[in-house]
Amino acid sequence: MKPSIAAKLGQLSGRLEELNRLLSSENATADLDNYRKLTREHAEIAPLVELYQRYVQGEADIRAAQEMSGDPSMREFAESEMRQTRERLAGIEDELQKRLLPKDPNDERNIFLEIRAGTGGEESALFAGELFRLYSRYAERNRWPVEVVSQSPSDLGGYKEVIAKISGQGAYSRLKFESGGHRVQRVPFTETQGRIHTSACTVAVMPEADEIADVVLNPAELRVDTYRASGAGGQHVNKTDSAVRVTHLPTGIVVECQDDRSQHKNRARALAILAARIKAKQLSEQQAKMAATRKSLVGSGDRSERIRTYNFPQGRVTDHRINLTLYKIDRIMDGELDELIAALAAEHQAEQLAQLAEDTQPA
Numbered sequence: 001m002k003p004s005i006a007a008k009l010g011q012l013s014g015r016l017e018e019l020n021r022l023l024s025s026e027n028a029t030a031d032l033d034n035y036r037k038l039t040r041e042h043a044e045i046a047p048l049v050e051l052y053q054r055y056v057q058g059e060a061d062i063r064a065a066q067e068m069s070g071d072p073s074m075r076e077f078a079e080s081e082m083r084q085t086r087e088r089l090a091g092i093e094d095e096l097q098k099r100l101l102p103k104d105p106n107d108e109r110n111i112f113l114e115i116r117a118g119t120g121g122e123e124s125a126l127f128a129g130e131l132f133r134l135y136s137r138y139a140e141r142n143r144w145p146v147e148v149v150s151q152s153p154s155d156l157g158g159y160k161e162v163i164a165k166i167s168g169q170g171a172y173s174r175l176k177f178e179s180g181g182h183r184v185q186r187v188p189f190t191e192t193q194g195r196i197h198t199s200a201c202t203v204a205v206m207p208e209a210d211e212i213a214d215v216v217l218n219p220a221e222l223r224v225d226t227y228r229a230s231g232a233g234g235q236h237v238n239k240t241d242s243a244v245r246v247t248h249l250p251t252g253i254v255v256e257c258q259d260d261r262s263q264h265k266n267r268a269r270a271l272a273i274l275a276a277r278i279k280a281k282q283l284s285e286q287q288a289k290m291a292a293t294r295k296s297l298v299g300s301g302d303r304s305e306r307i308r309t310y311n312f313p314q315g316r317v318t319d320h321r322i323n324l325t326l327y328k329i330d331r332i333m334d335g336e337l338d339e340l341i342a343a344l345a346a347e348h349q350a351e352q353l354a355q356l357a358e359d360t361q362p363a
Contacts, residue, residue, distance in 0.1 A: 106207035107173035120199025125154030137335025144168030180307035
């Protein structure tokens with residue numbers, strides 16, 4: 001094990017001892033907020049330290065076996081013990097390295113999912129609708145509620161744009177690699193000569209911002225306009241100024257919401273989406289700075305980047321970031337994303353491990 005990693009694990013062992021003392025003291029529950037904070041930290045550190053202690057014990061077992069190997073009658077047994085223990089330690093070391101990787105603080109958050117039709121006209125809008133169904137079915141498989149907060153339907157039943165909130169523990173961790181350009185290749189039903197067309201949509205997956213801590217919206221930097229909603233919705237929608245448009249003046253980000261009859265609810269939804277977009281912009285800027293020194297294989301979140309192609313005539317889906325092609329387009333379009341998501345997460349983890357190895361190299 002690298003000395004730098006061993007040193008970090010030693011520090012965590014010391015911190016766990018300190019937490020045990022703090023949590024067992026008589027006045028541990030005097031400050032309930034601090035008590036909860038300490039118990040969460042304890043729950044995070046304890047399994048890691050336990051694994052490290054198993055590694056340290058394994059090293060001690062190897063030293064003991066080496067001493068036994070000096071006895072000819074015990075040599076074969078000792079060498080067998082050392083070989084098995086080294087194999088076990090290699091597995092423990094790999095697991096320790098993975099657990100030491102930095103965690104994305106947004107992983108457990110709910111998300112806002114934005115899907116926009118791109119090049120391809122009505123065919124692109126139809127594909128946007130199919131992508132929305134794909135993610136809705138995936139959310140359904142995970143028992144995550146989906147709430148449409150804004151939509152702009154197309155004439156043939158797709159979406160020019162649709163924004164939805166998906167609520168569920170780990171939603172961002174599972175779907176964060178979906179941001180980017182999604183390309184579809186197929187014969188549109190409006191095509192009379194049977195030619196294959198290529199269309200595109202953009203997908204953005206944004207973690208829901210913490211209203212208090214993450215993004216502070218200064219009222220002086222917001223322009224809020226109200227207007228009458230368009231489209232279906234009955235007399236009430238058409239006769240009242242219930243639709244809301246919020247413009248964030250420093251960034252120029254504009255959010256519109258008109259799906260609810262209540263102007264107050266539309267305003268609240270618009271502000272929530274605005275906060276998420278600002279947070280996503282901040283994350284994108286941070287990722288761009290990191291990419292300047294090291295190119296990230298996945299998860300850049302660049303919405304103009306072509307990340308995946310859905311080829312219907314060949315029945316395949318190809319993720320260009322990891323060169324993975326799966327010939328089960330029907331199942332994927334029905335929300336079976338686990339294989340793609342697992343492969344993307346594994347590649348991201350491999351990239352993090354490579355970065356950790358570089359960071360722990362002696363100067």
